[in-house]
Amino acid sequence: MGILPTPIGTSAELTLESPDEVTNSGGSAPEKNRHRRVAYPWLVFALTFALLLSDYMSRQVLSAVFPFLKADWALTDSQLASLTSIVALMVGLLTFPLSLLADRWGRVRSLTLMAVIWSIATLFCAVAANYEQLLIARFLVGVGEAAYGSVGIAVILSVFVPRVHSALSGAFMAGGSFGSVIGVALGGVIAVHLSWRWSFAAMAVLGLILVALFRALVTEDRLSAHKVGQDSAPSEPSVRPDGPNVRVPISTLFTSPAVWCAYLGGGLQMFTAAVLLAWTPSFFNREYGLAPDKAGMVASIFVLLIGTGMVMCGMITDRVSRTNPSAKWTSAIAFCVVSLASLGIGFQLAPGPAQLILIGIGAFFAAGSSGPTAAMVARLTHESVRASALGTLTVANNVLGLATGPFVVGILADRLGLLAALQLTPLVYALAIVALIFGKRWYASGVERLHRWSAAASDHVPAR
Structure with missing residues (x-):
């Protein structure tokens, strides 16, 4: 679809990681089967x-x-x-x-x-x-x-x-x-x-x-x-492959401090992105005097910047974390810092090119931590409950960000004006940064805990 270029984790690389592909490495597998995989x-x-x-x-x-x-x-x-x-x-x-x-x-x-x-x-x-x-x-x-x-x-x-x-x-x-x-x-x-x-x-x-x-x-x-x-990276314990009958308790979704930090950091970093999605048309209508249809067209550019940033930031994160998976946390923190600074300064400026450039940069990185936080949640939870884990992250994204952000800004706008409310919005990134910093600190213990759960669950699977 043209979204993910092959240099980022090409399919050829992906195939080598599959257990059967490792077994068939050395050229013994038929070429057509390799291409199919x-x-x-x-x-x-x-x-x-x-x-x-x-x-x-x-x-x-x-x-x-x-x-x-x-x-x-x-x-x-x-x-x-x-x-x-x-x-x-x-x-x-x-x-x-x-x-x-x-x-x-x-x-x-x-x-x-x-x-x-x-x-x-x-x-x-x-x-x-x-x-x-x-x-x-x-x-x-x-x-x-x-x-x-x-x-x-x-x-x-x-x-x-x-x-x-x-x-x-x-x-x-x-x-x-x-x-x-x-x-x-x-x-x-x-x-x-x-x-x-x-x-x-x-x-x-x-x-x-x-x-x-x-x-x-x-x-x-x-x-x-x-x-x-x-x-696994060399510094991490290896996790045995997840067999089809291996399951861990649902409680494992909530017993790791690191995964809690990923839920919180992911939800909080969506707060400002949700505000931009909901309120940029009104911002351009009120602050730039654009008619509603033109304000909507201009706002759509920033919506596309948010989406493009999610893709590109995910690709950047995978590049920098290939040998050190914990670098995903660092990338997520960096994206939050850039958006906090760009939007915090941009909304303070008078309408004009400088403001638009800074808001555009902020929008690009506004939800850039979404990919890294989802990857962290996936890494810190067992495959048998992964949809539930990502569902929990989705709930956090909605409760802390997508639903709360536009609503809170609407209340603040009634009392302070829309521009003043938007000036305060980037401060929520500070809370996301704190959660991600603690998550990085507890990440290694979270991976070790996943290893123990996986091993214990595998030991209890009846032999066929």
Whole structure:
């Protein structure tokens, strides 16, 4: 898809890390089998990422048709807002339990069911006859989308070696930004030329096509055949490969201080990114005097910067942490520091090129720690509960960042003004930095603890 260039953890490198590939090293494996093993993980990534784009396109297309719904059904702004917030509410409430269920029931089956639910629910949006029916349909969209991000990234990480997890996680999570932009832009064009109902229908059809491809090409058996165990740096204890019957207790998601720091650092660093996503259109409208449509277009550039930064920062992190996995923590801290400084200074300046440049730099690094924190959570938790672990991180991202940030800034803006509220927002990075510093300090003990859990769980697996 052009997002992850091959120099960062090429497929050839990835193949050598698989246990069967190590066995077949030396040229004994047929060339066509080697190429097949190289290609399949990237096929999994491409299809899972495409479904994530569909996820956010189905979620955000609503924003493009707000004016049409308001005109056709005479809806109030609060009713329009409820159609958006109901999806976020379901995601916040259901991510963890559905991720836990996916770890037990099967991740491929879970992802397939989720995509079918949100696609059909989006189709229901297209035929809704009134506000109440549309609200119910949007409720179902939220149910379908709730755990897709956490389970999807768990599937992807299972077939790639940990040294590229930051780049993959950053790219996958950035799909939310890219999908939102595509959904709003495409939905608006379709609504103008056809109708708002066709905007929803187009997203639904796309989702159903993609889920059919995903189900045909991605299976639990093929994922198991390509699964890659945890690799370790020389300074870390090796973790024995995760067999299909090896499971650890759910409590292991919360008993490591290092993983708690990753949850907290990841959620807090999303606070300011969420504020930028929600409030930059209003900022350009009020501070630069741009009309709402032009303010939205300018803001979309900064949204794309946030998404691009998530990808690039993940790639940078994988580069600097190849021989020292704990450097992921250092990278995450550095990204927070850069964004804190850039945005903190930028929002203090008068409107103009210097301010835009600094805000652009801050936006690029605003969510740059997302990939590293997801990779840390994956490294500090057992594969058998990894979707649940990443679901916990998703909850932290939503509770501490995506939901809280825009709401808090809205309250502050009512009292201090939007610019003053935005000037205070970057200070939250200081809390994220503290959490990440402590996480780095406890990282080695967290990896050692994972080693003991894995060993104990493996010892209790009945022999076949």
